Amino acid sequence: MDHGRLPTAPDAGTDDTMELPAVDALDWSAVTAALDAEGVAVTPPLLSPRACEEVRALFDRDEAFRSTVDMSRHRFGSGHYRYFAAPLPPVVTALRRRLYPPLARIANQWAERLDRPRFPGTHEELTAACAAAGQLRPTPLLLRYGPGDYNCLHQDVYGELTFPLQVAVMLDRPDVDFTGGESVFVEQRPRAQSRPVVKRPGQGQGLIFAVHDRPVPSARGWSRFMLRHGVSAVHEGQRHVLGVIFHDAP
Numbered sequence: 001m002d003h004g005r006l007p008t009a010p011d012a013g014t015d016d017t018m019e020l021p022a023v024d025a026l027d028w029s030a031v032t033a034a035l036d037a038e039g040v041a042v043t044p045p046l047l048s049p050r051a052c053e054e055v056r057a058l059f060d061r062d063e064a065f066r067s068t069v070d071m072s073r074h075r076f077g078s079g080h081y082r083y084f085a086a087p088l089p090p091v092v093t094a095l096r097r098r099l100y101p102p103l104a105r106i107a108n109q110w111a112e113r114l115d116r117p118r119f120p121g122t123h124e125e126l127t128a129a130c131a132a133a134g135q136l137r138p139t140p141l142l143l144r145y146g147p148g149d150y151n152c153l154h155q156d157v158y159g160e161l162t163f164p165l166q167v168a169v170m171l172d173r174p175d176v177d178f179t180g181g182e183s184v185f186v187e188q189r190p191r192a193q194s195r196p197v198v199k200r201p202g203q204g205q206g207l208i209f210a211v212h213d214r215p216v217p218s219a220r221g222w223s224r225f226m227l228r229h230g231v232s233a234v235h236e237g238q239r240h241v242l243g244v245i246f247h248d249a250p
């Protein structure tokens with residue numbers, strides 16, 4: 001697979017040499033504790049303000065994307081998102097490859113608790129497993145919300161093979177570039193009412209959360225808490241987010 005550069009992506013480097021010091025320095029025990037407590041972990045900034053601006057600017061470059069979704073047409077909400085075409089921008093490939101191994105350790109702990117198949121140790125191996133299952137289209141995406149735009153509660157499941165954790169990186173500054181637009185999560189617990197969780201990540205910060213469900217200790221071992229995510233309406237300005245989903249789509 002060729003992970004070449006987009007021709008004019010500034011300062012992008014190549015995915016294997018790209019420095020992502022904040023990703024390398026992530027406190028994974030804190031991430032695991034937050035996931036266990038709430039199903040959502042907020043990281044320190046993963047990308048610099050400049051890197052956020054560069055990724056955000058890609059939204060208007062048609063050649064970087066394989067498809068565009070108008071959320072209102074599908075009644076998913078309001079606003080647009082665009083799926084990156086292969087080869088992905090180097091920063092997206094780098095985030096996928098570098099975040100994946102520690103996330104796979106968490107995913108495999110979850111798999112053990114829920115008696116599910118395990119995941120490979122590297123993202124290259126996951127991509128190969130997706131390809132073997134007919135999931136060949138990349139799923140990382142860029143989302144843009146303007147005034148009044150929102151995203152209905154949903155789950156990013158595309159095919160048979162679903163990696164159970166995903167990451168969203170906030171590219172704009174809350175209360176400076178936009179107002180409103182909170183990240184909303186609703187956790188559905190067995191035999192209980194659903195619990196809302198609201199997060200307001202700053203520019204560059206990542207949200208790590210369950211794609212579908214996660215194990216929670218119960219009287220008889222482990223039970224599953226289902227998670228859906230969405231975005232409340234943006235009041236003013238524009239809100240951009242980079243969605244990093246690890247499995248590919250059919």
Ligand SMILES: [Fe+2]
Nearest residue numbers: 154155156229
């Ligand atoms: Fe999503």
